Amino acid sequence: MKTSKLIMVRLLLILSFLIPSNKIFANQLISTEVIGKGQPMILIHGMSSSTGVWDEFVERYQDQYELHLVSIKGFGNKEIASSEHFLAQIKNEVVQYVKDNTLSKPILIGHSMGGFLGLWAAAEEPDLFGKIVSVDGVPYFPVLQMPGITPETAQPMVDGMKAQFANSDENSARATQEMIVSTMIATESKREKVVQMGIDSNPEVIGQAYGEMFxxxxxxxxxxxxxxxxxxxxxxxxxxxxxxxxxxxAGYKSQLANIENVTFLLADEAYHFVFYDEPEWFYDNLDAFIATK
Known part of the structure; x- marks a missing residue:
């Protein structure tokens, strides 16, 4: 008996050195794929999407940067993920990922929800990142469409929203996604890929994450x-x-007013997926921003 206890203690001690406690999340929500070499760049996709939204981005930059593509459970896949605070945990895991991999001042680029998470992470870890790029992601997006809304007044809306996602009918999923994506991507040829990502996502996970954005x-x-x-x-x-x-x-600028060193650019014709609808304008301005010291 004493021998078996001693062995167990030794194993626990070994594991404590191999897997530091600050690296462990009880239910890991993110995974990453690393492509290319160079200055690290972290890419976080948006709601009901997957890393596939960055395919053209990866093709363009993989020879210049070390791209860390963040995948999230339940987004573009049917994986089940549970967390009391879903978005906060994703943000915390991204921060921990940068620390664990000793990434030096990575550029964090996020689309929509991913942009929001990038701003949040930079606010809590001011010295961790080099630059932040948010593609149509703001500190509190509901205000852009519903002036005066607050997290308190949004709660009843969120409860109904989560129930709607949880009880969604798979037979009508495609029609719903096609309608939503048509308002987010002006370029028709780019829509189907994103529609499929939404269909492939876990509705309960998306419902919780979307609610937390409110x-x-x-x-x-x-x-x-x-x-x-x-x-x-x-x-x-x-x-x-x-x-x-x-x-x-004006709505965007009021959201960004508290950021000391911010550049805001408004597309002329693009919808929510700016990099699909105005790619030349997007990449030209992104390159100029990255190059700025």
Whole structure:
């Protein structure tokens, strides 16, 4: 008996050195794929998407940068993921990933939800990243469409939203995704790929994550960001609802007002997936921002 206990103690001691406790998440939500060599660049996709949204981005930059593509459970896959605070855990895991892999001042680029997570991570870890690029992701996105909304007033809406996602009918999933994606991508040839990502996603996971976007307001926190930030915005999808380029720009600027070193650029014709709809404009401005000291 004493011998078996001694062996167990030794095994636990060995494991404590091999797997430091600060690297362990009870239910890991992210995984990564690394492509290319050079300065590290972390890519985080948006809601109901997968790393496939970055395919053209990877083709363009893999010979210049070390690209770390972040995959999330339940996004573009049917994996089940449970977390009391889903978005916060993703953000924490990305931060820990950078620390565990000793990535030196990586550039973090996120689309939509991924951009929001990048801003949040930079606010909590001001010295960890080199630059942040957010593609149509802001500190509290519901305000862009519902002025005056707060996490408190959003709660009843979120409860209904989560129930709707959880009880979604698979037979109508394609029609729903096609309708949603048509408002997010102006370029028709780019839509099907993203539609399929949504169909392949886990509806309960997406429902929780989407709800948390309504309940997480970091507009005050982003004042802690000291590194350069580039935010791409889009307005064209809203012009049929009475919005103007000027009114949409004002909404973005109010969200970003607390960020000390921010550059905001508003696309002319792109919808939410700016890199699909105005690729030359997007990449030209991204290259210029990255090159800036």
């Amino acid at each position: 309940l997480t307001d970091i507009r005050e926190k982003v004042s802690e960001i000291k590194i350069p930030v580039l935010v791409f915005g889009a307005w064209a999808a809203y012009k049929n609802y009475g919005a103007t380029k000027e009114s949409v720009a």
